[in-house]
Amino acid sequence: MNSPQILDGKSVAAAVLDECRAETAELLAKGIQPGLAVVLVGSDPASQVYVGSKTRTCAELGFHSLKIELPAETTQEELLQVVRDLNADPAIHGILVQSPPPKHIDEEAVIREIDPRKDVDGFHPENVAKLVLEDPSGFVPCTPAGCMKLLEVSGINTHGAEAVVIGRSMIVGKPMALLLVSKISNATVTIAHSRSKDLPAICRRADILVAAVGRPEMVRADWVKPGAVVIDVGINRVPDASKKSGFRLTGDVAYQEVAPLCSAITPVPGGVGPMTIAMLMKNTLQAARQLG
Ligand code: GUN
Numbered sequence: 001m002n003s004p005q006i007l008d009g010k011s012v013a014a015a016v017l018d019e020c021r022a023e024t025a026e027l028l029a030k031g032i033q034p035g036l037a038v039v040l041v042g043s044d045p046a047s048q049v050y051v052g053s054k055t056r057t058c059a060e061l062g063f064h065s066l067k068i069e070l071p072a073e074t075t076q077e078e079l080l081q082v083v084r085d086l087n088a089d090p091a092i093h094g095i096l097v098q099s100p101p102p103k104h105i106d107e108e109a110v111i112r113e114i115d116p117r118k119d120v121d122g123f124h125p126e127n128v129a130k131l132v133l134e135d136p137s138g139f140v141p142c143t144p145a146g147c148m149k150l151l152e153v154s155g156i157n158t159h160g161a162e163a164v165v166i167g168r169s170m171i172v173g174k175p176m177a178l179l180l181v182s183k184i185s186n187a188t189v190t191i192a193h194s195r196s197k198d199l200p201a202i203c204r205r206a207d208i209l210v211a212a213v214g215r216p217e218m219v220r221a222d223w224v225k226p227g228a229v230v231i232d233v234g235i236n237r238v239p240d241a242s243k244k245s246g247f248r249l250t251g252d253v254a255y256q257e258v259a260p261l262c263s264a265i266t267p268v269p270g271g272v273g274p275m276t277i278a279m280l281m282k283n284t285l286q287a288a289r290q291l292g
Pocket of ligand 1: 097098
């Protein structure tokens with residue numbers, strides 16, 4: 001049993017936000033105030049918390065920030081019109097529509113409506129293509145960008161490493177795999193998912209294991225190679241009567257049993273979560289710089 005390096009997303013995110021603060025001052029001096037619009041449709045409690053954190057961080061940095069909360073009954077066309085208006089608003093450099101939207105919304109169509117130059121989530125097909133092409137003018141999705149930053153700042157070498165990403169979402173799994181395999185990182189990458197045969201055996205190959213499935217504590221000790229680096233992207237709410245809120249947050253990794261095996265691991269909360277918001281601020285600054 002050893003003590004792993006705890007990858008402290010809170011402090012790394014604070015350092016990224018300090019850089020953002022300095023860059024915001026430079027842009028303000030040029031007469032540009034970075035502006036981010038966050039759109040939330042419906043009242044999913046977790047989404048409300050995330051959207052609140054995003055707009056609060058904008059305010060702390062001195063961004064112009066717009067929080068647009070729409071009722072769950074909002075129609076597809078009404079939402080598309082909100083996006084079109086934000087595309088046309090010169091005070092807004094970044095647009096984010098919180099996922100997941102209510103079931104009647106065609107999320108793909110909404111993402112395609114966002115001006116790719118303002119798509120700070122990096123979900124528009126044009127930005128997905130730029131990620132594949134390793135074109136730095138595109139926007140990299142915030143959560144995988146945050147994971148990569150955490151690895152980099154913590155001195156974890158990805159070059160030649162065997163990486164396994166569990167989860168194939170467009171928000172985390174696929175872009176994470178692309179970043180790890182890129183010419184900057186040079187990892188050998190496997191994308192595993194719910195239909196993978198013998199998931200534990202695949203995970204045991206990993207020098208770097210990224211769990212992004214949304215299943216509380218799915219990754220157990222016998223899924224992890226001793227000495228591996230484990231990045232836990234999950235933020236799951238599990239009922240807990242001892243908490244005032246009635247729930248506690250847990251990751252996709254059974255932290256207590258996995259941590260002693262690892263060389264490094266992210267905690268939940270306080271690991272990947274804060275990094276996502278910090279990278280969103282960085283992306284918004286990139287948009288403000290590029291749009292002018
Ligand atoms: N829901 C969970 N993560 C994200 C994210 O990074 N962006 C958006 N828009 N919705 C999310």
